[in-house]
Amino acid sequence: MLLLSAIILIWPLHFTGGSICRLQGRPELPQFSKDGDIIIGGIFSFHDNLVNVKPTFNVLPESLKCKDINLREYQFAETMIFAIEEINNTTDILPGVSIGYKIYDDCSSMPLAIRAAMSLVNGQDEQIDPNDACTKSSPVHAIIGQSGSSLSIGVATSIRPFSIPLVSYFATCACLSNRNEYPTFFRTIPSDYYQSRALAQLVKHFGWTWIGTIRSDNDYGHNGMSTFLQAVQEEGVCIEYSESIYRTYPREKFLKVVDVIKQSTAKVIVAFTTFIDMEFLIKELLLQNVTGLQWIGSEAWISIESLATEANYRVLSGSIGVAIPNAVISNLKEFLVNVNLQSSPGNDGLSDFWQNIFGCTLTAQNETQNAKMCTGSEKLSEINNQYTEVSELRITNNVYKAVYAIAHSLHNLYTCTKNSMNRTCEKLTKVEPWQVLYNMKEVNITTRNGENVYFDENGDPSARYELINWQVKENMVKFVTIGIYDASLPRGQQFVMNNRSIVWAGFINKVPMSLCSQSCPPGTRKAVQKGKPVCCYDCIPCAEGEISNVTDSIDCLKCPLEYRSNDQRDQCILKDVEFLSFGEVMGIIPAIFSLTGASLTTSIICIFFYYRNTPIVKANNSELSFLLLFSLSLCFLCSLTFIGQPTGWSCMLRHTSFGITFVLCVSCILGKTIVVLMVFRATKPGNNVMKWFGPSQQRLSVLGLTLIQVFICIFWITFSPPFPSKNMRSYKEKIILECNVGSTLGFYIVLGYIGLLSIICFILSFLARKLPDNFNEAKFITFSMLIFCAVWLAFIPAYISSPGKYTVAVEIFAILASSFGLLFCIFAHKCYIILLKPEKNTKKSVMGKMPTKSI
Incomplete structure (x- = not known):
């Protein structure tokens, strides 16, 4: 109704020839204004609301008053002024033509928005020259505004008959793209x-x-x-x-x-x-x-x-x-903070803004205890608010682009770079709004801050x-x-x-759920939300090892132990069986090292046998050396029993062979250590200790210590032997084939016996390491047992923490590492002398004394 009334009032005045046009009502003065050859209008919502006034209908109502200042809209208006000044100060656009502006406040109100638009279209003269016969054209050539779609619709409809382009920076309603309804509407913000x-x-x-x-x-x-x-x-x-x-x-x-x-x-x-x-x-x-x-x-x-x-x-x-994408407008910050009352003639709209920002008053009658008089010299550069903040110029940049779009449309008219309206280019004496409107459709520019501006057939960017x-x-x-x-x-x-x-x-750190009444596919189950209608439920995927093979299943079904659910959780499939095999890299590499160690040990046996009559071989108790080398070769080969699919025989063989061969090996080393100690004692006058630990006693000690381990293993495999088992606890998606030790006590006794002999051997060899001989084997035994003990101590936590087939791999590594450690520490030096330093392989070199020193 308001719009219709405005058109009814304006229409006869506009088309009545020869009549005198008078301003109806009070003149509406702009908040910001400046004269120029071309005038661009602006309508901004400097306030968010109107002061509620109840009319008495006894007197003429007063003008509507605004409240709740909007600092961001002031920034928009000042950006419009900034862009106009920037264009006026350059010769690239509209050289010799100055742009002025008239900017109004609509207080986010439709009546005031239309009133501002009419003020821009008609001007604010009290009386128009009779000679103009009410045919004077609009003083503005384009209008920038508004912030809202509803206000833009009202203004676009009001000014449509005048063919004045309206460029909005914040009206996004898709309805405004209707060119039949809003042929003069453009915008720099997407629909x-x-x-x-x-x-x-x-x-x-x-x-x-x-x-x-x-x-x-x-x-x-x-x-x-x-x-x-x-x-x-x-x-x-x-x-x-x-x-x-x-x-x-x-x-x-x-x-x-x-x-x-x-x-x-x-x-x-x-x-x-x-x-x-x-x-x-x-x-x-x-x-x-x-x-x-x-x-x-x-x-x-x-x-x-x-x-x-x-x-x-x-x-x-x-x-x-x-x-809207953010942007940077160069020098805008400086322009905004340099605005002041003295340097801005015609900008009456700054008064309310200034008083609100600095908490002062410009009129003495409004001065109170809480509001001092404004001096006008206050500095905006010391203020930090929405007006001065330029880190977020998303919408502000749309105002900037709107000004440049209008300016380039005018520039095309003045320079006649296009054959406007299919007419021959002539020098313009007066620009009409309809000409600006036509050229707006052809605008395609890049602004100073790199923004591309153009409009499609609907006036949209x-x-x-x-x-x-x-x-x-x-x-x-x-x-x-x-x-x-x-x-x-x-x-x-x-x-x-x-x-x-x-x-x-x-x-929260995950995407929130928001589902209702949607069917749960196979592989999920319905979970009713507490206190919600039955149609509202969550679709929860079945857990590992569970499936649902129908739509909207209430519960998931568990798969049998040897089966697992597929990735879709709608079918049970057999679990993959895993064990350390010879066909994979993890099985091939230990097998190669095992055979390499056995071959190397056999080679050393051959060397010692060939040089069996040399002093260095004889001096190191050749019989125990050959027995030690034989046991080491068995240690290397026993690691092969840990590779392959576990069976009843392989499980018993791998644990018993491991226990017996290592006891045999450590027993030999212990015998050699005791021999070294006895020999040193025998060199003292009157000492006949070697008769108590001769060759026979050495053999018996090795045999006796080994038989103890043999009897332990016999009892173990008789009452609770190791056996193959399927481990379905460690992994839900696969079965681990492994050897269960059967009796845990038996397994610990076997390991404990090996550890006991190793510790005794290490202590004895450590005591004998400083005996004053050129070739003191106790030093090498000490190093070998140190490595042996370190490997098996490190083995314990690694064995416990390793899952599946990696447990077996860790055990093989410990066997091979300790075997190689014993082999190299005890026999590497001897082979070096035998093969590369034969001059040292003499009785004199072997039996010679040397000063005592620590290892």
Whole structure:
């Protein structure tokens, strides 16, 4: 009705020839103005609300008054002025032509927005020259505005008959792309048509199929949500509820919306609202401590700094949404902070702004104890607020681009770079708004900060969004870019995400679940949510070893012990059987080392046999040496019994052969150590100790010590022998074939006996290491037993912690390492002298004395 009334009032005055045109009502003066050859109009929401006044209908109502200053809109307006001044000061665009401006405040109100538009279109002269006969053209050639879609729709409809281009920097309603309804409308922000689809793909990307939605009760909210619902339902997502909010609603309506959110089962909420409406909703959510929900936001609020406070983060933690890409505008910061009352003639709108920022008053009658007089010399450079903050220039950059788009359209007219309107280029004496409108369709430029600006057939720019996530960094809420959405790319490549950097609602480290009434496929089971309708359930994958092979299964079935579930959890399959085999690298390498060790030992036996009559062989008790070498070859070969599929015989053989051969080996070394000690004692006068430990006693001691281990092994395999077993506990997806030791006590006694002999041998050899002989074998035995004990001490924790076939591999390694250690430490030096230093293989060298020294 308001729009219709305005048109009825204007129409007869505009087309009545010869009549005198008079201004109806009070003149509406701009907040900011400057003369120029070309005038660009601007309409911004410097205030968010109107002061409530109840008319008495007795007197003429006073002008509507505004409240709740919006600092960000002041930044937008100053950015428009900055861009105009930048163009005026360059010769690249419109040389010799100055651009002026007239900027109005609409207080986020439709009546004031249309009134501002009419003021720009008609001018504010009290009376027009009669000679003009009410045919004077519009004083403005283009208008920049507004922040909201509803306001833009009202203004675009009002100025449509005048063919004045309206360029919006923040109106995103897809309805404004209708060229039949809004032929003069352009914008530097993408349409909600693309934003809605980006949000729908975002919801689908994270697997949310049960969501709630909230929209602003205006054109922006209704049209955007309508497009979103259509897109998201095509993706198979269900909507639990869809509520509307508006900043002028009574509190009871907001409380109703909060109750719906609290009682819902959806954990994800898509909010297609303006930031002002969102502020009112968040206030109620904070009062009722409604937190832990995942918010998905439209660009109208998701990147607004005033919302991103520490208090609001309790509700909006981890929020994700689409935002206009951020930008940098050179020298804008300096321009913003250098604005002041003295240097800005015609900028009456700074008064309210100045008083609000500095907490002072410009009029003496308003001076109070809490509000001092403004000096006008206050410095904005010392202020840190939304106006001076330039780290987030997403929407501000759209204002900057809008000014340059209009300027280039005018530049094309003045320079006649195009054959405008299919006419021959002529020098322009006067530019008409319809000419600017025509050239706006042809604009395709790059601004000074590298932004490409052009409009498609609907007056829309290309759609490119940043996907941002609210995160706390350095004790501040930051907008972190986690991906992009580019509608110009081929389908399927438009949406790119990086999930690893996302912070989720409730400070959890995984994607929140939001599902309801969706069938659970085979491989999952239904889990009813406590206190929720039966149609709302989670689909929980069956655990390892369990399957479900029907849709909407209530329980998962366990697979038999020798079976496991497949990756889809819908079928039981045989488990893989694993053991250390000769056919794999882990089995081949130990086998090669085992055969190599046995071959090397056999070679040393041959060397010793060939040089059996030499002093060095005789001096080292050749009989015990040959027996030791024979036992070492058995030690190397016994490791082969640990490789291959375990059987009853192989399990008994591997443990008993290991125990007996190592006792035989250590017994020989112990005998040699005792011989060394006895020989030293025998060299003292009157000492005849060697008769008690001659060759016969040496053989008997080795035999006796070995027989003890043999009897232990016989008892072990008689009463509780080792046996092959299937280990199905260590791994759920495979079976480990291994040898169970049977009697744990028997196994520990066998190992303990070997360890006891090793410790005795080490102690005796350590005591004999300093005996004053040129060739003291006790030194080499000490080193060999030190390595032997170290290997088996390290074996214990490695054996316990190694899983499956690696346990066997560790045991083989210990056998081979200790065997090689004994072989090299005891026999390497002897072979070196026999083969490479034969001059030392003499009785004199072997029997010679040497000074005592530590090893």
